[in-house]
Amino acid sequence: MSTTAAPVPGASREQLGRLEEHWGERPSLRAWLTTVDHKKIGRRYLVTAGLFFALAGLSALAMRTQLARPESRLLSPQEYNQLFTMHGTAMIFLFATPMLFGFGNFLVPLLIGARDMAFPKLNALGYWIFLFAGLFMWASLPFGAAPNAGWFAYVPLTGQQHTPGLHMDVYSLGLLFLGIATTAGSINFIVTALKLRAPGMSLNRVPLFVWAIVATAFMVIFALPALNLDNAMLFLDRRFGTHFFDPAAGGNVLLWQHLFWIFGHPDVYIIVMPALGIVSAVLPAFTRRGVVGYVLVVFAIVAISIISFGVWVHHMFATGLPRLSYSFFSAASTIITIPSGIQIFAWLATMLLGRLVVRVPLLFVIGFIVTFVLGGFTGTMFALTAFDQQVTDSYFVVAHFHYVLIGGAVFPILAAIYYWLPKITGRMYHEGLGRWAFWLVFAGMHVTFFPMHLYGLFGMPRRVYTYPSEPGWDGWNLVSTIGSYLLAVGLLLVVVGVVHAIRRGRPAPPDPWGGDTLEWSTDSPPKSYNFPVLPQVHSLHPNWDESSRESMGAGAEADRILADGRTTLLTSELDGRREREVEMPGSSWQPLLLALVMLLFFTAMLFAWYPVAAVAAVAVAGTVATWLWPPRRPDRELGVSA
Amino acid sequence: MSAHPGPRARLAGGLLFWYAVLGGAVAWAVHLLAGWGVDELTCASGSDHIGGVPLRAAVGAAVALPALATVGALLAAVLLWRRTHPPSEGEDRSVGRGRLLAVVGFWSNLLFLTIIVLGGVALLVLPPCQR
Ligand code: HEM
Ligand SMILES: [Cu+2]
Numbered sequence: 209m210s211t212t213a214a215p216v217p218g219a220s221r222e223q224l225g226r227l228e229e230h231w232g233e234r235p236s237l238r239a240w241l242t243t244v245d246h247k248k249i250g251r252r253y254l255v256t257a258g259l260f261f262a263l264a265g266l267s268a269l270a271m272r273t274q275l276a277r278p279e280s281r282l283l284s285p286q287e288y289n290q291l292f293t294m295h296g297t298a299m300i301f302l303f304a305t306p307m308l309f310g311f312g313n314f315l316v317p318l319l320i321g322a323r324d325m326a327f328p329k330l331n332a333l334g335y336w337i338f339l340f341a342g343l344f345m346w347a348s349l350p351f352g353a354a355p356n357a358g359w360f361a362y363v364p365l366t367g368q369q370h371t372p373g374l375h376m377d378v379y380s381l382g383l384l385f386l387g388i389a390t391t392a393g394s395i396n397f398i399v400t401a402l403k404l405r406a407p408g409m410s411l412n413r414v415p416l417f418v419w420a421i422v423a424t425a426f427m428v429i430f431a432l433p434a435l436n437l438d439n440a441m442l443f444l445d446r447r448f449g450t451h452f453f454d455p456a457a458g459g460n461v462l463l464w465q466h467l468f469w470i471f472g473h474p475d476v477y478i479i480v481m482p483a484l485g486i487v488s489a490v491l492p493a494f495t496r497r498g499v500v501g502y503v504l505v506v507f508a509i510v511a512i513s514i515i516s517f518g519v520w521v522h523h524m525f526a527t528g529l530p531r532l533s534y535s536f537f538s539a540a541s542t543i544i545t546i547p548s549g550i551q552i553f554a555w556l557a558t559m560l561l562g563r564l565v566v567r568v569p570l571l572f573v574i575g576f577i578v579t580f581v582l583g584g585f586t587g588t589m590f591a592l593t594a595f596d597q598q599v600t601d602s603y604f605v606v607a608h609f610h611y612v613l614i615g616g617a618v619f620p621i622l623a624a625i626y627y628w629l630p631k632i633t634g635r636m637y638h639e640g641l642g643r644w645a646f647w648l649v650f651a652g653m654h655v656t657f658f659p660m661h662l663y664g665l666f667g668m669p670r671r672v673y674t675y676p677s678e679p680g681w682d683g684w685n686l687v688s689t690i691g692s693y694l695l696a697v698g699l700l701l702v703v704v705g706v707v708h709a710i711r712r713g714r715p716a717p718p719d720p721w722g723g724d725t726l727e728w729s730t731d732s733p734p735k736s737y738n739f740p741v742l743p744q745v746h747s748l749h750p751n752w753d754e755s756s757r758e759s760m761g762a763g764a765e766a767d768r769i770l771a772d773g774r775t776t777l778l779t780s781e782l783d784g785r786r787e788r789e790v791e792m793p794g795s796s797w798q799p800l801l802l803a804l805v806m807l808l809f810f811t812a813m814l815f816a817w818y819p820v821a822a823v824a825a826v827a828v829a830g831t832v833a834t835w836l837w838p839p840r841r842p843d844r845e846l847g848v849s850a
Numbered sequence: 851m852s853a854h855p856g857p858r859a860r861l862a863g864g865l866l867f868w869y870a871v872l873g874g875a876v877a878w879a880v881h882l883l884a885g886w887g888v889d890e891l892t893c894a895s896g897s898d899h900i901g902g903v904p905l906r907a908a909v910g911a912a913v914a915l916p917a918l919a920t921v922g923a924l925l926a927a928v929l930l931w932r933r934t935h936p937p938s939e940g941e942d943r944s945v946g947r948g949r950l951l952a953v954v955g956f957w958s959n960l961l962f963l964t965i966i967v968l969g970g971v972a973l974l975v976l977p978p979c980q981r
Contacts, residue, residue, distance in 0.1 A: 393904065410943045410946060412949070503953045504953075506954055510958060531972075531981060534891050535976065536972070538966045539966075539968035539969050543965045543968070546961065
């Protein structure tokens with residue numbers, strides 16, 4: 209069942225030439241700035257999110273260096289506040305989700321057998337906005353104007369009165385700006401997965417990673433408006449003196465918390481869900497079998513994405529709700545562990561029943577399971593309200609959520625980097641270097657964060673820029689700091705491994721792992737049109753099944769080659785029945801332009817240059833109007849010659 | 851799934867199908883918003899009656915009605931599952947897809963029913979406005 213070659217394309221030379229003509233781009237600065245190719249955009253997402261990860265990681269190293277010894281004076285309290293806020297905000301908003309969306313962008317069309325995302329220009333717009341919003345937020349740090357009130361920015365602390373200066377304006381405007389990108393990306397994933405699946409890919413044949421990305425996208429669509437509303441009101445309160453959060457004028461302080469956590473709890477799953485999808489995608493290749501209980505895993509994904517909206521109040525147990533209403537939320541918080549458990553057991557069963565091939569991606573998956581389960585365990589400890597009261601705002605909490613986030617997002621992302629590097633770059637990585645990286649990251653992670661449980665229990669609060677020498681604090685803090693440097697070296701080795709692969713790696717075959725999904729049935733890296741022949745899918749593991757593979761080779765049909773234009777196939781949502789072919793847009797300046805005028809708008813708002821902001825708003829409207837202006841359609845599409 | 855049903859029957863079948871898949875989820879959302887909203891707002895206004903109805907009864911309705919709706923969805927999912935089971939040779943792929951959704955619907959309805967029932971248990975033991 210494992211084959212290492214792409215099927216000999218069933219398309220003729222001449223057809224391939226025409227496909228190249230319609231889809232290919234000659235490298236140039238212009239092509240670079242105007243491309244709408246999902247593979248290039250996906251790659252950019254990955255690199256940019258990687259850079260923001262590095263910045264947030266360096267901020268963490270600075271904090272750990274400061275905290276190595278008691279009474280250290282390396283960082284001022286003001287600097288420390290900005291560092292932990294930017295670290296948390298960037299890790300959550302500028303690293304985790306964009307990184308996973310980067311994989312989604314690169315992979316979803318390849319996994320479902322399509323030639324691009326449903327809205328390629330929107331996709332490019334999303335990337336540029338993400339880049340600019342990230343730079344917008346990070347640029348405030350050198351000026352000492354970075355957000356400084358924690359990543360969840362509770363009012364009244366974040367009001368103008370208690371936090372003057374630009375800090376929280378950067379936060380609210382930056383996240384509003386970024387939200388446009390995340391929303392656009394989510395809509396794109398949903399439509400792509402519902403409408404562009406290869407013929408034959410009915411819902412029961414959709415890869416788990418795609419299920420996970422789509423569930424995530426739905427969560428974003430429902431959760432993000434709450435955060436956007438929150439930030440819009442915060443900005444209005446701070447800048448224009450409205451009173452949304454001001455109890456003295458009939459506002460409400462708890463409103464911020466409610467809205468924030470209506471977004472914030474689903475966000476935990478928004479971060480972790482696609483990462484779990486990566487795990488389900490990586491395992492089949494290294495266990496030589498499909499994930500056990502596909503249907504149950506689909507159920508778990510769907511259930512988590514819905515229930516995660518009904519648990520936010522557990523972040524607010526200290527705010528005095530009636531116990532009865534609180535218990536409605538506790539019921540959901542307890543039950544949501546069941547579908548999460550189902551996924552873990554499905555992976556364990558897959559590993560037990562399969563034949564393990566221990567390569568670097570599998571090591572990271574195992575590292576993920578260990579770390580994530582430990583994080584989940586400390587999480588259930590919070591369910592005891594008395595314990596929760598005791599450790600709230602201590603380093604125990606910091607330990608817990610780093611286990612969940614590094615276990616649940618960083619490890620799977622690293623597995624994905626090694627797993628798909630051959631597909632993305634066309635080069636193999638160095639296995640030995642990868643193993644070193646794994647062990648350093650794994651050890652570094654546990655040496656850094658395990659001791660935090662201890663000094664958290666010994667009473668050390670989080671978000672302190674320094675601490676007095678206390679029994680049980682000094683020694684373990686030093687251990688944490690040493691661990692963080694170990695972790696940094698491990699992550700550096702990952703980067704070295706990637707660069708080494710690109711420079712020196714051996715060329716990758718189309719299917720180095722014997723993977724089960726469609727991306728392995730085409731070249732590494734894929735051609736601009738992804739598939740010479742769009743597949744006809746016959747099973748859940750198309751690359752392991754002869755008839756699906758043959759549909760791209762000997763069984764090719766002209767209506768799946770579509771060499772006469774830049775087109776891909778539209779199919780029905782549930783059953784993947786062929787509907788018609790659709791024209792796809794080519795490269796365009798509009799995405800970059802629109803993102804730039806939006807950047808101008810948000811910058812002008814930040815510095816209170818309102819006339820400039822007004823001009824920028826008009827420019828945004830104008831660009832959107834040209835974008836949406838109906839183009840002159842070629843006759844063929846109007847049905848004239850059909 | 852052999853004979854082609856008329857449009858009315860198709861619509862009813864389609865509605866029943868989505869009820870089987872998503873009924874529990876919707877019922878739970880209604881339960882959560884209604885139960886929490888009624889409880890918190892009434893208690894905040896310092897009363898334990900809402901329009902003459904005792905608060906406990908009102909919240910009880912916000913538990914019982916969604917629970918019943920979920921039981922219905924559960925039964926619909928079982929029906930759907932039996933219709934799409936066992937797999938036959940050379941089946942249409944929409945049958946496989948229907949079976950997937952039936953199983954997903956069955957388990958999620960069961961899960962949502964559990965959540966709602968747990969909320970009901972809390973209602974039995976906690977006075978509605980205790981903080
Ligand atoms: C790469 C290694 C990492 C190290 C060494 C590290 C270290 C730290 C430290 C020292 C703090 C501040 C603790 C305090 O003063 O309260 C912190 C906070 C935080 N970290 Fe990390 N972290 C790392 C990775 C991550 C990742 C991958 C994520 C998320 C995906 C993350 C999310 C957060 C969040 C949300 C906070 C809370 C910020 C706040 O209090 O507002 N961290 N981390
Ligand atoms: Cu939560």
